[in-house]
Structure formats: C-alpha cells, structure tokens
Amino acid sequence: MKRNATAVWNGSLKEGAGKLTTQSTTLKDTQYSFKSRFEEGVGTNPEELIAAAHSGCFTMQLSAYITEASFEIESIETKCDIDLVDGTIITSHLTVNAKVNGITDDVFQQLVTKAEKNCPISKLLNAAISTTATLA
Structure with a gap:
C-alpha cells in the first residue's frame, strides 16, 4: 500500500x-x-498533522490488540501532543482514555505499550528519510 x-x-x-x-x-x-x-x-501545520496521524494510527493498533485478546471495546480516545523545540520534534505523547469490557488495568497497560511500540507511525518517527529532488 x-x-x-x-x-x-x-x-x-x-x-x-x-x-x-x-x-x-x-x-x-x-x-x-x-x-x-x-x-x-x-x-x-505539519506538527498538527503528525499528531493526528500518530493518535489515529496508535488507536487503531491498540484496538487490534484488544480485539485479538478477545475483549470488547466500547471506546478509545487518544490525544497526541507533539513538542517542537528549536526546530526538532522532541516528543510525541499519547494520552489514552478507553472503555473496554472485562479487561484488567495490567493487561490494558501491556497492550498500550505494545501498540505504542508497534503502530506504523511510532515506527516512522524513528525511520530513515529519503529524498528525490528535481530543480525546474
């Protein structure tokens, strides 16, 4: 894709x-x-768009892990705060509020950590960047 x-x-x-x-x-x-x-x-702005991408991607990844663990999700809301300091994005912080039937906090926290590490946007934030440029 x-x-x-x-x-x-x-x-x-x-x-x-x-x-x-x-x-x-x-x-x-x-x-x-x-x-x-x-x-x-x-x-x-770019940082707002990264925040939207990270919160959306993480939330979908977390929902996949929760569903895979056979729990029923009522809702997951994730806010992402991006910090740009001196021209560098230094943090992406995710704040999650979820309603999941039957899950314990320990299991939920494990799935949150797994989603944080494995959602494609989390991985992108440590990715190699390449460029192809043409001057017209």
Missing part, C-alpha cells in the same frame, strides 16, 4: 503560504503558513 500527499508553497517563509492535498482529498488545498505553524493563523 502506498499513500501520498502534496504540498505547494508560494513565497517566502514568513509571508508565503502553502496548500496541502491528500490522495483521498480529505485535505484538499488545505491552508498552512508560518502563522498557522508558529503563531495563530488559519490552517493546519
């Missing part, structure tokens, strides 16, 4: 603006800018 998204940027860093579009078009020409990233502005 391969997925993609496209970013288009026009102008300088501080005065310019960009648009993001995902393959599914869930995001279509979604605004992002210096202000939406570092100040208060309309649109999204």
Whole structure:
C-alpha cells in the first residue's frame, strides 16, 4: 500500500503560504503558513498533522490488540501532543482514555505499550528519510 500527499508553497517563509492535498482529498488545498505553524493563523501545520496521524494510527493498533485478546471495546480516545523545540520534534505523547469490557488495568497497560511500540507511525518517527529532488 502506498499513500501520498502534496504540498505547494508560494513565497517566502514568513509571508508565503502553502496548500496541502491528500490522495483521498480529505485535505484538499488545505491552508498552512508560518502563522498557522508558529503563531495563530488559519490552517493546519505539519506538527498538527503528525499528531493526528500518530493518535489515529496508535488507536487503531491498540484496538487490534484488544480485539485479538478477545475483549470488547466500547471506546478509545487518544490525544497526541507533539513538542517542537528549536526546530526538532522532541516528543510525541499519547494520552489514552478507553472503555473496554472485562479487561484488567495490567493487561490494558501491556497492550498500550505494545501498540505504542508497534503502530506504523511510532515506527516512522524513528525511520530513515529519503529524498528525490528535481530543480525546474
């Protein structure tokens, strides 16, 4: 499976603006800018999108492990906080609130740890990065 998204940027860093579009078009020409990233502005930003990806991926992975362990899930809510310091993402913290019938806290915590280590976005945050660039 391969997925993609496209970013288009026009102008300088501080005065310019960009648009993001995902393959599914869930995001279509979604605004992002210096202000939406570092100040208060309309649109999204890369760190917010990473937080959404990590919380969504982790939650799906956790639900798979809970289901595999034969427990019934009422709900799982995961918030992800991304910390960007001096141009580097230094942490991704997941806060999970779940309602799962019949599970003990010990088993739940074990499954949370397993999901944290094994969801694809957790793995990505330690991944090798490659680039292909063409100057037009």
